[in-house]
Amino acid sequence: MSILATPAIVCSLRQHGEHGAIARLLTPDDGLIAGYVRGGRSRAMRPVLLPGNSVAATFRARTEEQLASLTVELAHSRAPLHAEPLPAAAIDWACALTAIALPEGTPYPALHSALDGVLGAVEAAPAARGWAVALVRYELLLLAELGFGLDLTRCAATGDATDLTFVSPRSAAAVSRAGAVGYESLLLPLPPFLLEGGTGEWSQILDGLRLTGFFLERSILTDWRADVLAARERLVERLKRAVA
Known part of the structure; x- marks a missing residue:
């Protein structure tokens, strides 16, 4: 045994x-x-x-x-947090994503540490802005750990490593402001905090959730739209209402 x-x-x-x-x-x-x-x-x-x-x-x-x-x-x-709608939605989503996305028995020490950090941030932060950035980073890390990482190092169109403001939904690579001219509506906004660290404005946090959500749905959660992604949609809607 x-x-x-x-x-x-x-x-x-x-x-x-x-x-x-x-x-x-x-x-x-x-x-x-x-x-x-x-x-x-x-x-x-x-x-x-x-x-x-x-x-x-x-x-x-x-x-x-x-x-x-x-x-x-x-x-x-963390039972008391389950009585609060917004923290409960964040915990439910982060844990459900982890349970669905990861193969069993494969070590992911960075993800364990990051998930523990997200949960700790939800518990400690007085407002959602204090943990929402950590959640976006966790989703980005999970994509990378599973082989679907975004390339945010340089522009896919020009090769520049500066003024990166978008991500191509097609290549999952960053695009600079200059490289995006004429194609902005076809690209996903890249929030500065994913490149520079720190936190972000609410509009940038929602852009970050939209960015990671697009690639999670396309690459990892393809068979789970009805139930698992519903938990994420509830979280995003509650965040929008909280900052409205």
Whole structure:
């Protein structure tokens, strides 16, 4: 029997049988792992297995092919955030994206660290602007880790590395202001904070979400439009209402 004890972030939970549940957790060193939690839908376990919670997880499996049994202990709860519509939408989306997009059993330590950072920012920030930029960067990193990264180093049309203001939806490469002349309406705005660091204005943050959302939908979430992307659309709409 193999046993893995590790810290992890709860990403998704679905019913399995009358009382059990299958949880997908993101671990620092072993990537996304699924496990069966006996009594996972019980009153005691539901608050522990909320998406975004940090847990101490123990997976036990007789073979590599077998779904592991999973026991968890709560390390850090983000349950109060699930009562707030905007933070709850952010957590639901970031965790759902992770659970759907990543192959199981492949290490992504940078993504684990980044997701933990996004969740921490949602928890700590007094306003959404404090964590929305982190969410855009997380989506951009996830695209890159899965082989669909954007090339934001130089203009696809002129070769310049300065004044990059757009991204080509066709090539996923940056385009400078000069290279975009006459084609602006066909390109996606590139928010400055993705090149310069720091935060951005709300209009730039929404541009960033539009940018990453386009490539996530095209390259990764092609079969999940109806349910998973609905969570992202709810988040974006709530952000728009919050800044209106």
